[in-house]
Amino acid sequence: MEARPPLPPFDEAGALRKVRAAEDAWNTRDPERVARAYTEDSLWRNRDTFLRGREEIVAFLRAKWDRELDYALRKELWSFGPHRIAVRFQYEWHDAAGQCWRSHGNEMWEFTAQGLMSRREASINDVPIARQDRRIHGPRPAAEDAEPLPLH
Numbered sequence: 439m440e441a442r443p444p445l446p447p448f449d450e451a452g453a454l455r456k457v458r459a460a461e462d463a464w465n466t467r468d469p470e471r472v473a474r475a476y477t478e479d480s481l482w483r484n485r486d487t488f489l490r491g492r493e494e495i496v497a498f499l500r501a502k503w504d505r506e507l508d509y510a511l512r513k514e515l516w517s518f519g520p521h522r523i524a525v526r527f528q529y530e531w532h533d534a535a536g537q538c539w540r541s542h543g544n545e546m547w548e549f550t551a552q553g554l555m556s557r558r559e560a561s562i563n564d565v566p567i568a569r570q571d572r573r574i575h576g577p578r579p580a581a582e583d584a585e586p587l588p589l590h
Contacts, residue, residue, distance in 0.1 A: 442553035447520035461513040469499035483559045506531040510574040530574045
């Protein structure tokens with residue numbers, strides 16, 4: 439089985455690297471690339487959707503990014519343990535009608551010894567925003583590295 443460093447048990451630096459790697463991968467909007475970070479039988483809860491395995495994850499992400507246009511994400515480490523990480527996140531996107539949205543929430547992640555995510559649970563809320571209120575426009579620039587996510 440392939441390894442996806444950093445590997446558990448996590449220290450703060452490793453947890454931060456894992457969160458940034460996830461953010462960077464999701465910002466590619468490449469479902470196959472994102473899915474490689476998960477075990478073959480990974481369990482997901484995403485809002486009210488329950489998934490099992492990479493094939494379902496890839497199909498879910500394809501559909502997600504077909505409707506969530508110009509998706510751009512920020513993740514922030516919330517807490518970590520030896521094999522688990524909790525994050526809070528925000529992402530922005532617009533729908534086919536042009537309405538912009540800010541989606542925010544929390545994720546809980548559990549990892550195998552090889553550093554693959556075996557479980558992901560996400561709670562997400564969507565808030566309509568005006569186009570001029572978008573503040574996330576693509577992958578994180580270096581100047582944002584130390585900035586925490588605003589609460590709203």
